[in-house]
Amino acid sequence: xxxxxxxxxxxxxxxxxxxxxxxxxxxxxxxxxxxxxxxxxxxxxxxxxxxxxxxxxxxxxxxxxxxxxxxxxxxxxxxxxxxxxxxxxxxxxxxxxxxxxxxxxxxxxxxxxxxxxxxxxxxxxxxxxxxxxxxxxxxxxxxxxxxxxxxxxxxxxxxxxxxxxxxxxxxxxxxxxxxxxxxxxxxxxxxxxxxxxxxxxxxxxxxxxxxxxxxxxxxxxxxxxxxxxxxxxxxxxxxxxxxxxxxxxxxxxxxxxxxxxxxxxxxxxxxxxxxxxxxxxxxxxxxxxxxxxxxxxxxxxxxxxxxxxxxxxxxxxxxxxxxxxxxxxxxxxxxxxxxxxxxxxxxxxxxxxxxxxxxxxxxxxxxxxxxx
Numbered sequence: 308x309x310x311x312x313x314x315x316x317x318x319x320x321x322x323x324x325x326x327x328x329x330x331x332x333x334x335x336x337x338x339x340x341x342x343x344x345x346x347x348x349x350x351x352x353x354x355x356x357x358x359x360x361x362x363x364x365x366x367x368x369x370x371x372x373x374x375x376x377x378x379x380x381x382x383x384x385x386x387x388x389x390x391x392x393x394x395x396x397x398x399x400x401x402x403x404x405x406x407x408x409x410x411x412x413x414x415x416x417x418x419x420x421x422x423x424x425x426x427x428x429x430x431x432x433x434x435x436x437x438x439x440x441x442x443x444x445x446x447x448x449x450x451x452x453x454x455x456x457x458x459x460x461x462x463x464x465x466x467x468x469x470x471x472x473x474x475x476x477x478x479x480x481x482x483x484x485x486x487x488x489x490x491x492x493x494x495x496x497x498x499x500x501x502x503x504x505x506x507x508x509x510x511x512x513x514x515x516x517x518x519x520x521x522x523x524x525x526x527x528x529x530x531x532x533x534x535x536x537x538x539x540x541x542x543x544x545x546x547x548x549x550x551x552x553x554x555x556x557x558x559x560x561x562x563x564x565x566x567x568x569x570x571x572x573x574x575x576x577x578x579x580x581x582x583x584x585x586x587x588x589x590x591x592x593x594x595x596x597x598x599x600x601x602x603x604x605x606x607x608x609x610x611x612x613x614x615x616x617x618x619x620x621x622x623x624x625x626x627x628x629x630x631x632x633x634x635x636x637x638x639x640x641x642x643x644x645x646x647x648x649x650x651x652x653x654x655x656x657x658x659x660x661x662x663x664x665x666x667x668x669x670x671x672x673x674x675x676x677x678x679x
Contacts, residue, residue, distance in 0.1 A: 327653025358458030400461025
């Protein structure tokens with residue numbers, strides 16, 4: 308199969324785009340890297356999250372809102388096509404506030420976000436401690452918990468099942484998926500792109516670079532300068548427990564299997580993906596302040612992964628001006644934005660150009676004029 312388009316990067320971002328392209332239909336080849344590659348999915352918490360997103364960046368707030376609206380349709384379609392249960396629930400989500408100052412700051416931040424949007428009813432509310440306790444009858448809250456914000460549109464899913472379903476969906480619609488396919492070089496050949504891999508060359512008229520932290524080197528070869536840095540996130544996982552936490556929270560969620568995920572840290576050690584005792588201790592202290600009973604629960608796993616971070620933390624979506632047909636798509640909210648990537652972004656790439664709604668995410672926003 309000579310592909311119409313090659314998507315470089317088989318993580319959640321690239322897989323969602325490839326799935327959307329295969330639906331349109333395009334002859335899609337999805338290239339996944341090596342098992343040893345730095346993968347943001349390893350640090351993924353599985354939240355499908357709106358509250359608190361996009362303060363100071365209205366375009367990102369709108370993008371996230373649109374993706375949340377599309378998520379149920381994506382989940383239903385993938386589950387019907389692949390028989391993989393994504394464990395997606397959208398019953399709302401919580402952000403716990405430790406102390407009255409944190410409660411008031413959270414309220415102010417969400418009010419600013421609502422005012423930034425400028426219309427519609429708020430899709431969040433602040434819950435004081437008594438209201439929060441009524442919502443969580445099986446949880447004894449720590450004395451420092453002043454309350455929480457409740458986002459009505461928030462939810463969570465199993466990120467590993469999502470990725471597996473997207474891969475399976477690409478194949479079910481006639482696309483191809485290759486693992487351990489590392490692109491070493493990109494060259495222009497007439498109106499096509501030549502992708503040089505280890506021992507072979509692939510040719511396609513269009514490409515999408517969605518290779519996470521491996522993207523800057525590839526993007527430079529098609530005239531795109533994308534500034535990225537790694538941010539390490541560490542997560543703890545407990546033993547399986549009887550259901551007690553009915554809603555996901557930022558930093559604390561109980562999975563369908565009964566384990567509790569505790570996270571996530573943010574630090575900048577370069578490309579170091581080792582776990583640390585300091586991170587485990589910090590996560591444990593924070594969690595016990597929220598739910599003291601978890602102090603008695605056994606931890607079964609700790610892992611670390613690297614998020615891809617731009618200078619302002621928001622995504623980069625762009626097409627190269629000097630190499631038309633070469634696109635880049637980079638973000639660290641691959642689960643939340645998966646539905647939009649499979650729908651709106653894939654449709655735009657299939658049509659050959661990105662509409663104005665993606666303009667705020669062009670990497671040129673980071674260009675700083677040089678002094679004469």
